[in-house]
Amino acid sequence: MIQPAFSDPVLRSGLRVAQANLxxxxxxxxxxxxxxxxxxxQETALVMGDINDGRxxxxxxxxxxxxxxxxxxxxxxxxxxxxxxxxxxAAEGRGVLLYLRQEGRGIGLYHKLQAxxxxxxxxxxxxxxxxxxxxxxxxxxxxxxxxxxLLGVRGIRLLTNNPKKLHSLESAGIxxxxxxxxxxxxxxxxxFYLRTKQEKMGHLFGDGHLDDHPLDDLDxxxxxPADRRRET
Ligand SMILES: [Zn+2]
Numbered sequence: 747m748i749q750p751a752f753s754d755p756v757l758r759s760g761l762r763v764a765q766a767n768l769x770x771x772x773x774x775x776x777x778x779x780x781x782x783x784x785x786x787x788q789e790t791a792l793v794m795g796d797i798n799d800g801r802x803x804x805x806x807x808x809x810x811x812x813x814x815x816x817x818x819x820x821x822x823x824x825x826x827x828x829x830x831x832x833x834x835x836a837a838e839g840r841g842v843l844l845y846l847r848q849e850g851r852g853i854g855l856y857h858k859l860q861a862x863x864x865x866x867x868x869x870x871x872x873x874x875x876x877x878x879x880x881x882x883x884x885x886x887x888x889x890x891x892x893x894x895x896l897l898g899v900r901g902i903r904l905l906t907n908n909p910k911k912l913h914s915l916e917s918a919g920i921x922x923x924x925x926x927x928x929x930x931x932x933x934x935x936x937x938f939y940l941r942t943k944q945e946k947m948g949h950l951f952g953d954g955h956l957d958d959h960p961l962d963d964l965d966x967x968x969x970x971p972a973d974r975r976r977e978t
Contacts, residue, residue, distance in 0.1 A: 759892065760784055768792065772829075773836035775843075780893050789847060791893060792832070795840030798898025802923045804841035805902040806831035807890050807911065809848045812855055820935035821862065827928045831905045834926070842897065844890050851875070852884025870942040882947060887911065891918030907949045929955055 761780045768777035775792040782788075797803045808815075808831060814824030828843075835841030850858030853875060861874035872882040894902070901921040904912060905928050912922045929952060932940050941956055943949040 759896070761892070761896070763896075770832065772832040773839075775832075778897075780889075780896070782889065787847070787889070789889060789893060790845040791897065792835075792843045792845070793897065794835055794842075795838075797840065797842055800900065802901040802903050802921075803899050804835055804838050804905065804926065805894070805899070806835070806841075806843045806905040806928075807846060807887060807915070808843060809846045809851065809885055812849060813858075820933050822936055822939060823930040823932070826930040830928050830930065834905060834928075842894070842899065844893060846885075846887075846890055848885045851882070852886065853878070853880045865939075870946070871939055872942060872946045883910070885914075887914045888918050891915055891920050894920050907943075907951060909948055909950060925950075927952060932956055 760783050762783055763778055763780050765776055765778040768775045770792075773794060775794050778791040778793060780789050780791065806828075808824075808828050811819075811822060811824035813819035814822045815828050816825075818825060831843055835843060849855045850861065853861070857878055857880065860878055861871065864874035864877055865871060869877060875882050899920070901923045902915070903924040903926050904915070904922050905926045906912070907927055907929070909925070912925060916922055927950065932955075937956065940949075940951065944951055944956060
């Protein structure tokens, strides 16, 4: 069993934790649910190996995406990123994945579907959030950083394409010693979305990763209108 940096199940920090082994298709993790007692907010950590020995830990902070993670949506790359992250941690035999309940970059499932509807009218993912009155990204990693501290993690190698996530964690006191890309081949449904994340949100996909798939060669399956897509 993991021995976090506490002994009492109800923590002085206002979090309590339940944990059990979780065998998965990737390997066996220790699943831990941290509940913030005051709010009832729950976050899940999947831990493999010894992560509080002082060495940097391979880590993924994955924000919940019901449509991508569970339902197999092709509108984003969340599901394959989740699978690739768990696979990478299992391959190293050591690491942690935090599954964070901030659906739709923090706007929630209802508003995410509203944003999808706006994207079907031609807005991109950033414009759609803003049309609904939200910033492009509402996610907050402070509770995730607290959980990493409780797990004894001090330095991480972060599985992400999002450089802003590195800065958010560092400002919350987690040392990010490196970034490990999570590059998923794009599909016809998510290429415009991924390019928007690259161009407007600074996501790093590496040279050519999104360029090798000319839009005209891809199936038209309900993405942004064709005139809009050719602009990119
Ligand atoms: Zn998603």
